Amino acid sequence: MTRKSRTRQLSPEEKRxxxxxxxxxxxxxxxxxxxEPEPEDNPATAPAPAVAKLPPALPPLPPLKPPMPPLAPVERKTLQALRRGRKDVDSVIDLHGMRQEEAHFALLSFLHRAQGSGHALVLVITGKGGAAVSNGLFEERGVLRRxxxxxxxxxxxxHLVIGFEEASAQHGGSGALYVRLRRRRSAG
Structure with missing residues (x-):
């Protein structure tokens, strides 16, 4: 069975x-x-292109909140003062041994309390994570550190955190973070 090929003829506009x-x-x-294609004899007889019906107008979008500024590193002078023992952190939380959900909730609560108390720099201890024990199929270590x-x-x-840096060795090194907090805005 032979198949006839169908070829469509180009319209004058397509040829042009x-x-x-x-x-x-x-x-x-x-x-x-x-x-060069011949010009059309009677362009007025060409059918007008179909105009698609536009969807109904959408309501105007509410104004966008300005984006939060990027995280800023802890100042070099502050880090030097912490390393040399001339400055202390305002508060400390140790998340060792907590599960992710528990640690996340504890961190949120701690940061809110610290900001409410007027603290500017806090230490968050995550732990470095030890060698993985191969008891389970998906055993992970150092999850909180990540x-x-x-x-x-x-x-x-x-709205709470300005920035953070890895802590110096005497405060836990790679198993801890210095966290700079924003000042609480006074209501009124």
Whole structure:
């Protein structure tokens, strides 16, 4: 059974468009440009293009809140003062041994209390995580060490946190973070 190929004829507009495109490219070796199409005799008889019905207008969007500024690192002078023992942190929380959900809730509560007390710099101890014990299939160690920085970057904590840095060795090193807190806005 032979199949007849169907070839659709180009409309005059399509021929004009193709000719325009073809005139702006270099023809391949051995090929020639297509002939210029003849102008239409009666362009007024051409059917008008169908106009799509526009969807109803959407209500105006509420103004967007300005984005929170990016996290800022703890100042170099502050870090030096902490390392040299000339400055202390205002408060400390130790998340050792907590599960993720428990640690996240404890961290949120701690940061709110610390900001409410007027603290500017706090220490969050996550622990470094030990060697993984292969009791379970998905045993992970050092989860809080990875998750706490992620939590501190989340938008819901940005109204509390200005920035954070890894703590110096005497405060726990890579198993702890210095966290700078925003001042609480006074109501009124």
């Amino acid at each position: 468009l193709w000719s325009h495109v073809a005139r702006h490219v270099k023809p391949m070796q051995g090929k020639t440009l297509p002939p 998750m706490v920085p992620h939590w501190l970057r989340l938008p819901d904590l940005r």
